Amino acid sequence: MEYFLQQLINGLTLGSIYGLIAIGYTMVYGIIGMINFAHGDIFMVSAFIGLIAIILLGIVGTTSVFVIILALLLVLVIAMVLTSAWGWTVERMAYRPLRTSFRLAPLITAIGMSIVLQNFVQITQGARVKPLQPIISGGYVLMEKDGFVVNLSNIQIIIVVVTVALMAAFSLIIALTPLGRAQRACEQDRKMAALVGVNVDRTISLTFVVGAALAAVAGVMYLLYYGVIDFYIGFVAGVKAFTAAVLGGIGSLPGAMLGGMLIGLIETFWSAYFTVEYKDVAAFSILAIVLIFLPSGLLGRPEVEKV
Amino acid sequence: MAASQPAAERLTDSLKDAVVAAVIALALFSGLIGIRTTADVGGLGLNFRWELLAAAVATVFAGRFLLNVFVWRTDKPVTRLFSGPMPKIPGLDKLGVIAGPIMLIAAFMLPVISWNFFGQQNRYIMDLAILVMTYIMLGWGLNIVVGLAGLLDLGYVAFYAVGAYSYALLSTKFFPLMVELGYAGPGIMDWAFWVSLPLAGILAAFWGIILGFPVLRLRGDYLAIVTLAFGEIIRIVLLNWYEFTGGPDGLSRIPRPSFFGIPFSRGEGGFADFFGLGYSPMHRIIFLFYLILILALITNFVTMRLRRLPIGRAWEALREDEIACRALGINTRNTKLTAFAIGAMFGGFAGSFFATRQGFISPESFVFMESALILAIVVLGGLGSQIGVVIAAVVMIGGFEIFRDLAEYRMLVFGLLMVSIMVWRPRGLISSRNPSVYLKERKAVGAEHVAEGRG
Numbered sequence: 168m169e170y171f172l173q174q175l176i177n178g179l180t181l182g183s184i185y186g187l188i189a190i191g192y193t194m195v196y197g198i199i200g201m202i203n204f205a206h207g208d209i210f211m212v213s214a215f216i217g218l219i220a221i222i223l224l225g226i227v228g229t230t231s232v233f234v235i236i237l238a239l240l241l242v243l244v245i246a247m248v249l250t251s252a253w254g255w256t257v258e259r260m261a262y263r264p265l266r267t268s269f270r271l272a273p274l275i276t277a278i279g280m281s282i283v284l285q286n287f288v289q290i291t292q293g294a295r296v297k298p299l300q301p302i303i304s305g306g307y308v309l310m311e312k313d314g315f316v317v318n319l320s321n322i323q324i325i326i327v328v329v330t331v332a333l334m335a336a337f338s339l340i341i342a343l344t345p346l347g348r349a350q351r352a353c354e355q356d357r358k359m360a361a362l363v364g365v366n367v368d369r370t371i372s373l374t375f376v377v378g379a380a381l382a383a384v385a386g387v388m389y390l391l392y393y394g395v396i397d398f399y400i401g402f403v404a405g406v407k408a409f410t411a412a413v414l415g416g417i418g419s420l421p422g423a424m425l426g427g428m429l430i431g432l433i434e435t436f437w438s439a440y441f442t443v444e445y446k447d448v449a450a451f452s453i454l455a456i457v458l459i460f461l462p463s464g465l466l467g468r469p470e471v472e473k474v
Numbered sequence: 475m476a477a478s479q480p481a482a483e484r485l486t487d488s489l490k491d492a493v494v495a496a497v498i499a500l501a502l503f504s505g506l507i508g509i510r511t512t513a514d515v516g517g518l519g520l521n522f523r524w525e526l527l528a529a530a531v532a533t534v535f536a537g538r539f540l541l542n543v544f545v546w547r548t549d550k551p552v553t554r555l556f557s558g559p560m561p562k563i564p565g566l567d568k569l570g571v572i573a574g575p576i577m578l579i580a581a582f583m584l585p586v587i588s589w590n591f592f593g594q595q596n597r598y599i600m601d602l603a604i605l606v607m608t609y610i611m612l613g614w615g616l617n618i619v620v621g622l623a624g625l626l627d628l629g630y631v632a633f634y635a636v637g638a639y640s641y642a643l644l645s646t647k648f649f650p651l652m653v654e655l656g657y658a659g660p661g662i663m664d665w666a667f668w669v670s671l672p673l674a675g676i677l678a679a680f681w682g683i684i685l686g687f688p689v690l691r692l693r694g695d696y697l698a699i700v701t702l703a704f705g706e707i708i709r710i711v712l713l714n715w716y717e718f719t720g721g722p723d724g725l726s727r728i729p730r731p732s733f734f735g736i737p738f739s740r741g742e743g744g745f746a747d748f749f750g751l752g753y754s755p756m757h758r759i760i761f762l763f764y765l766i767l768i769l770a771l772i773t774n775f776v777t778m779r780l781r782r783l784p785i786g787r788a789w790e791a792l793r794e795d796e797i798a799c800r801a802l803g804i805n806t807r808n809t810k811l812t813a814f815a816i817g818a819m820f821g822g823f824a825g826s827f828f829a830t831r832q833g834f835i836s837p838e839s840f841v842f843m844e845s846a847l848i849l850a851i852v853v854l855g856g857l858g859s860q861i862g863v864v865i866a867a868v869v870m871i872g873g874f875e876i877f878r879d880l881a882e883y884r885m886l887v888f889g890l891l892m893v894s895i896m897v898w899r900p901r902g903l904i905s906s907r908n909p910s911v912y913l914k915e916r917k918a919v920g921a922e923h924v925a926e927g928r929g
Contacts, residue, residue, distance in 0.1 A: 212506070216506070218518070219520070220505070223509065227518075249501060249505055252501045253502060260897075264897045268900045271626050274626060275849070275853055276893045278849070278892065279850075279890070280889070280893055282888065282892065283886060283890055283893065287886060290886060293511075293512075297511055297518060406703065444713075445714065451703035451706055451707050454703050455688070455704065458700055
């Protein structure tokens, strides 16, 4: 039971990170119907930006809680802004010119972009893993029995709280603001939205920006939680987040979050109770199984094929 | 529109646009180029490289400005014109007719030329030629799936791996066991490659069907991700199933191929002895070259023939418009499955050739990058074009070899090329293949516009 509880906590933390990345996939898929293969690498870039910002601000080793919170907020803002710029640039360079092209073209450029980002970071930051000392330490002991301690660390609390808060804020943006309205309009019918005066290109760009900003939060959280990053983390995290988006029903925002949580839990429990080596196989198999038997996901709408 | 605009205004606009681009570049690069994290003794340190950042931003500024002024020449210099269909170079359409036979002759003559004129370099050139031929074969195999049937397969390397491991396991474990148990004579070891080759192909095709059967209902991009997932699953299994595949250590001492039963060994009964030649290790290399050349040509021949059969026509129709295909009563799933299986089979052949050439295989040879590389060869060569694959493979693998010292940068350039060529000419750089049959004359609208929104 204690073991189970601990895994549950770990799984929810990991799931929050996947959920934040998955939103980027699901929004982009919803609006232009393509898989933004480079999104995982945007997440990786954000983790690096976060790392550089943390070292630049010199908060490693600081003990004052107030300073740490302030500095981390600053890091988060820096990472979000710079990562958004990356997201915008990728869309502008690789996807916008191909908007009217055949369907596979943007997917191929997305793979190209993913290779570019990975190798760019590898060249500029080096191929070796970057370890970061834990910045947020401490936590609560929830239970103790037979020497097994169930821990809830501060960083886990922060990750889940930030994720839930961002999700709420984000849902409100989509539901209430003009941007959200334009976004939903484009999702339903891009041509019609353009006819009634929605700036489609701008809306799509903003979708990428918002997606990248959320991925940046995930990247910084990942960095703080695991403390180790390298240029390759984006690939696996990206595929898993995509799996989460598909599982939750692609195009659906609550679905992305739900899918993220499920994937995080499945992966954690699989590693805990079966084998660590095959945890990726478990996640990938779920992707295949969901697509085959439940193509519209848990919360998604069935797709109507238009001729 | 560009001509009517005053030159001065165009220049200022270009300059403004370039400044904006430079500012964005500054934002993008400030963290990643300007500052580098270094591993110090007491944790991570930072290394500032402002001059590099300045150089990168200046490059973006200059590049954007020059492109604006000299290439795009529009009043609002955006990528609009850049994305438009470029005029086709008329000579390229006839490329296959002329260049095909020339290249074929060159390929057959290569060992002779290399033997006579490149004394010291001979071995190196032949090794490179074998590598290029392997990728040509893989490219042709994947071309059936991606180029003809329009199914984006990101896990093609899985079938390559299946072929390689099939041969390796058959020849190092299964055949010796058969000999030991008395089910086969010891002579089978000399024929190991020739017996395994068709088996490897069949196994790969079988895997293609197993993987393809459930997923081929999916639409283009879903299919791509699922094939990618399958490719990774197969790699992870190969990596972790230690007892069977040797895990990360791989399988070694895989038997070399024989000249139809005659081994390439020194002394009595060897190839050199049998034909009365002096022994040379090059004999095997040259044999391997011709072997992969023949295998690749078989792939090509089969593809060309299939393209004229109803199934090939169905593939091309499927690529152009799936819904129309279904309306016409084509069984789309079986059509896709055939393409998938046949593509996989050729991947399997290439895989077992790879295993016998290397003598050692490990999961490291079958990573996603390999799939991406093969896909890039097909895409850059022009989806569906046979001669395009050849040129793309020669340029790409040759380029990789030339820039071997710049190992890190070549992947970056490779990715950038993939993006820019796709943006510039989505149907392929070198040539493009239109469907083999049309109803009456071509429509005025290109296929890429007809197929708007679907692959």
